[in-house]
Structure formats: structure tokens, C-alpha cells
Amino acid sequence: MAKYKVLSTKKLEPSLLKHAEENDIEIAEQEFISTQPVVSEEKQKEISEWLNKSNMDVVFTSANAVEAVKNCLDKSGRRKFHCISGRTRSALLSYVHKEQIISTAEYGKDLAGKIMKHQVKEIVFFCGNKRRDELPGILKAAGIKVYEVVVYETIETPSVNTDDFDAVLFFSPSAVQSFFQSIN
Numbered sequence: 001m002a003k004y005k006v007l008s009t010k011k012l013e014p015s016l017l018k019h020a021e022e023n024d025i026e027i028a029e030q031e032f033i034s035t036q037p038v039v040s041e042e043k044q045k046e047i048s049e050w051l052n053k054s055n056m057d058v059v060f061t062s063a064n065a066v067e068a069v070k071n072c073l074d075k076s077g078r079r080k081f082h083c084i085s086g087r088t089r090s091a092l093l094s095y096v097h098k099e100q101i102i103s104t105a106e107y108g109k110d111l112a113g114k115i116m117k118h119q120v121k122e123i124v125f126f127c128g129n130k131r132r133d134e135l136p137g138i139l140k141a142a143g144i145k146v147y148e149v150v151v152y153e154t155i156e157t158p159s160v161n162t163d164d165f166d167a168v169l170f171f172s173p174s175a176v177q178s179f180f181q182s183i184n
Contacts, residue, residue, distance in 0.1 A: 158182035
């Protein structure tokens, strides 16, 4: 029996689970949200139209958004991207050249600051239906036009788990909300 029991609200890498086990930590994985791309001919046309506008940088704060628009991305080199580091940047690198990503940051508010330093006038922000307000709010307050295009939906999937845990790992505000719905 492990010394500590932790609930993760999303699936983790097998290597992380193994490392935790080696350190006497049991991790139970239970997803509290799921995501689904918005799939329709109209949405694909809208994404293509935004990506064909030559005067606009593109912003991603989620790997889910990158995956939802991947069929419209190209490595022509003419498009500039700004994104969150980590999984989002890795996902984007699968579809564009490294040089096209002109700024990254760990958090949306920090990314907004880097975008402003590039003196961008307008951006298209591909996002989910539940996203944080910091990035678009900061950019709009700085006079940058932000066009938001919802390309995926976050669905809360609360479930009841009666086990006692020493800690809970959350990876998004939506997972927090879903978790607390399940225990009320």
C-alpha cells in the first residue's frame, strides 16, 4: 500500500506514473472533462478564411485548439504564431516551422505581454468554448483587435469517487469545476 494516494483529473504519462509508484505514491486517474472539436463544413471554412488573412497573427493557448485547426495549417512560413509553451507549442510544431512561432509563454497573461511587444495590431485567437479571459482581455485593453474563433468544446464529466485521497491534481479550471460538482 502506497504512503500517498493522489487523484489526477487527467491521464498522465506512463513514465510519470512509474516514477510516482517508485516514490510510494499511488496515482488514480479519473478524467473530469473531455474535449470535442467543433466539426462542420462551416467551421472549417471559417478557420480557412481566418488563416488566409495575411495581416493577422494567430494565437493558441491550447493543444486542443491546434488539433482542431491542424488541417488548415501550412508550413509556408508566411503566418506568425504565438502560443503557450509545453503541449500547445509541441502540437503546433507538428504543423508549422519553428521559426513561425515568434513568442511563447507559460501563461496567457505573459503571452499577451509578449504579443504586445511585437506591436501586433490584430490577432485571431483559436480557442475552446471555456477559456480564461486574461489573454484576450489584456490584448483588447491594449487596443489590439482580437477575433475569437471557438474550435473545440470542453465538456464537464463529473463522476463520484468515494476513495480518500491525500491530494488532487488539477490541469484546468473546468476540471476543478467538474470535480466539485461531483462531490456536492
